[in-house]
Amino acid sequence: MSDETEDKGPKPLSGNQKRKMRSAARLYAVQALFQMEAAGQSSTRVKREFLDHRFGAVYEGDEMQEGDPDLFARIxxxxxxHQARIDQMTDRALVAKWPIDRIDPTLRALFRAAGAELVEGDAPPKVVIVEFVDIAGAFFPEGKEPKFVNAVLDHMAREAKPEAF
Known part of the structure; x- marks a missing residue:
């Protein structure tokens, strides 16, 4: 076999493919955080389940999106x-009579995932906000939640990274 015909491994991912993988990782992180809270499972167990059984899995003929495993695990x-800090930021962004423990558990998981990126991540805050507003739209397609998420995350981002505004 000549050098020209040898398999050189997987092709490098395009920018669009990388973006889709990051978006999927963020969605999976929200689902994992929700599952951890709802089922009382450890992060190690839930991360392993997602990485082994959900990333790229096929369910009823539909293939799940591959996600960026490093971004998923980091979030x-x-x-x-940093849950205590993130929850405090979220509480400050919410209306006084609605502390984080009273909001929908899916939104709570979303705020924690987004907060993790705002506190420790390197993505620009506006990218984080847009990504997680899109995720809110996927979970609540008919509701007002995406606008609510946008407002809360904007407040959280200004607190976490004021230099970006």
Missing amino acids: VDDAVN
Whole structure:
């Protein structure tokens, strides 16, 4: 076999493919954080389940999106490690009579995942906000939640990274 016909491994990902993988990782992180809270499972167990059984899995003929495993793990770990700080930021962004423990658990998981990126991540705050507003739209397609998420995350981003505004 000549050098020209040898398999050189997987092709490099395009910018669009990388963006889709990051978006999927963020969605999976929200789902994982929700599952951890709802089922009382550890982050190690839930991360392993997602990485082994959900990334790229096929369910009823539909293939799940491949996600960026490093971003997924980093968001989950940072959300767990910085949960108190993220929850306090979220509480300050919410109306006084609606502390984080009273909001929908899906939104709570979303705020924790987004907060992890705002506190520890390197993505620009506006990208984080847009990505997680899109995720809110996927979970609540008919509701006002995406606008609510946008407002809360904007407040959180201004607190976490004021230099970006």
